[in-house]
Amino acid sequence: MRYVVIGGSGHVGSYMIPQLVRGGHEVIQVSRGQHRPYWPDPAWREVRSVSADRTTEEAQGTFGRTIAALKPDIVVDMISFHPDGLKQLVEALHGHIQHYLSCGTLWVHGPSVSVPTTEEQPRRPFGEYGIMKARIESWLLDQSRRLGFPATILHPGHIVGPGWEPLNPAGHFDPRIFSRLARGEEVVIPNLGMETVHHVHAEDVAQAFIKASQCWSSAVGNSFHVVSPAALTLRGYAEAVASWFGQEANLKYVPYASMKSAVSEEEASIIWDHIAHSPNASIEKARKLIGYEPRYSSLAAVKESLEWLIEHGKVDVPDAFRL
Numbered sequence: 001m002r003y004v005v006i007g008g009s010g011h012v013g014s015y016m017i018p019q020l021v022r023g024g025h026e027v028i029q030v031s032r033g034q035h036r037p038y039w040p041d042p043a044w045r046e047v048r049s050v051s052a053d054r055t056t057e058e059a060q061g062t063f064g065r066t067i068a069a070l071k072p073d074i075v076v077d078m079i080s081f082h083p084d085g086l087k088q089l090v091e092a093l094h095g096h097i098q099h100y101l102s103c104g105t106l107w108v109h110g111p112s113v114s115v116p117t118t119e120e121q122p123r124r125p126f127g128e129y130g131i132m133k134a135r136i137e138s139w140l141l142d143q144s145r146r147l148g149f150p151a152t153i154l155h156p157g158h159i160v161g162p163g164w165e166p167l168n169p170a171g172h173f174d175p176r177i178f179s180r181l182a183r184g185e186e187v188v189i190p191n192l193g194m195e196t197v198h199h200v201h202a203e204d205v206a207q208a209f210i211k212a213s214q215c216w217s218s219a220v221g222n223s224f225h226v227v228s229p230a231a232l233t234l235r236g237y238a239e240a241v242a243s244w245f246g247q248e249a250n251l252k253y254v255p256y257a258s259m260k261s262a263v264s265e266e267e268a269s270i271i272w273d274h275i276a277h278s279p280n281a282s283i284e285k286a287r288k289l290i291g292y293e294p295r296y297s298s299l300a301a302v303k304e305s306l307e308w309l310i311e312h313g314k315v316d317v318p319d320a321f322r323l
Contacts, residue, residue, distance in 0.1 A: 001098075002026045003213070004072035006054070008081035009037055011161055012103075016076070016206035023210075028070050038163045045240070052204035064092030074099045074213050080264075082094075083135045090140075094149050099213055104155040104223065106198065106279045108134040113194075114281035116231070119155075119223050127273060136221055144221040152212050152219040154205070157227035157279055160301045161202035162308035169238035171271040175315045178306055181238060182245040182317035190256045191240035193235030195275040200227045201301035204294040208286060215290040224286040228298040231280040240299050241306070244316060 008017050008029035014037040020027050021043035033051040037044060050070065065088060067075065075093060080086050080102050093100060107130030109117055125134040136153075142147040160166040168177040171190055180187050197301035208226040212219040232240075237249065242249035256275060260268035286292035296304070311314040 001073040001213075002028065002032055002071065003074045003076060004028045004030060004067060005076045005078065006030045006067065007077070010078060011038055011159060011164055011202040012078060012156075012205045012209070014032065014038040015161075015203045016209055017047055019206060019210060020048050020323075028072070030067065030070075030281075045103050051082070054079065054085070058082075058088065061088060064088040064090075064267050068092040068096060072097055074101070075207055076101045076213070078103045078153075080136060081132055083132065083139055086136055086139070090143060090149055090151075094143075094147070097150065099150045099152065099216055099220065100134065101152045101154065101209055101219075102140060103129065103209075104137055104153045106155050106157050106227070106281055107277065108155060109139055109277070109279065109281075111276065112278060112280060115280040117225075117280060118282045119225060119285050126276070130277075141221060141223065150216070150220045152221075153223035154208050154212060154226050155223060155278075155281075156205045156208075157198035157200045157225075157281065159200050159202050159205060160305045162304060164202070164305050165309065166199065166302045166305045167197055167274065169193075169234050169241060171197070171234060171274040173270065174267070175309055178241060178309070178315045179317060181242040181247065181249060182315075184205075184242070184247040184250055186250045186252050187238060188252050188254050188259060188262075189234050189238060190254065190259050190271060190275050192253055193251065194233050194240070195278040196231040196233055196280045197237065197274060197298075198227045198231040198279040199279055199280055199298040199301050200294065200305070201296035204228070204292075204296055204301075207295070208290070208292045211290045212267050218289040222289065224290065224292070225283050226279040226286065226292065227281050227283060228294050228296060228301060229283065230298065234275075237299075237302075241302070244303065244306075302320045
């Protein structure tokens with residue numbers, strides 16, 4: 001098969017593309033050419049790279065033709081964010097490809113009603129990112145079910161892996177939280193720490209895309225959650241990280257309304273996004289229909305990310321307790 005991976009130089013593509021090459025497939029990676037893969041792999045020598053600025057070409061109405069000219073069998077689209085731009089891509093590809101796979105997000109769900117959340121629960125997104133991704137999902141599924149466009153949407157949780165700063169137990173991305181937990185210092189947690197986060201290792205996201213692309217009959221016309229087997233509460237997450245360094249978590253619980261005044265506006269917005277969503281997603285549909293079986297638990301994925309951060313001097317921990 002000829003795979004065209006749009007946005008393939010990111011974390012997920014850095015795992016997915018070498019696996020596709022080793023599986024005997026031809027791979028064309030399309031990106032702006034501003035980033036190299038996150039780690040070297042001999043398989044990249046067999047990958048053709050095409051430089052294209054999606055935003056510019058969508059504005060010019062040429063992006064769909066650019067991708068169609070590569071004559072793909074399968075298109076993996078990691079960077080579709082706006083329905084209008086996607087429509088011209090789908091129009092150019094319709095009738096010319098076997099499968100189109102789009103990267104969505106758990107943010108297509110708003111607050112959970114019952115947990116774990118299944119793909120069939122009604123969409124109640126909030127925030128521009130979640131709303132746009134939900135519109136993309138709805139439109140693609142309609143195109144698939146009514147008009148036969150072979151689309152599948154995969155919804156990852158909080159992606160982590162080496163080279164990535166994971167969402168931390170305070171609900172934001174400041175890596176110093178991990179240093180504080182490692183040293184037994186006080187960490188402020190919103191509310192009672194019972195909101196949830198749901199991580200997934202980039203390698204498992206790559207696995208899901210590959211398996212979905214190889215399960216055409218059960219994947220087309222469907223969307224799937226791509227996360228670890230279980231979500232974490234912020235409190236449990238903090239306690240687990242502290243225990244890795246021989247510490248008992250020193251946690252202070254502060255209502256979000258009070259906490260947001262002590263951080264920057266940007267950080268407060270990030271915290272709110274995560275605690276308001278509190279994702280806790282089921283993967284039973286992906287297990288059953290495409291054979292998805294994550295290798296990493298949430299904590300194992302975060303731990304691998306944290307090891308990388310420590311090795312590269314981005315998180316300072318006591319030498320005696322390095323992971």
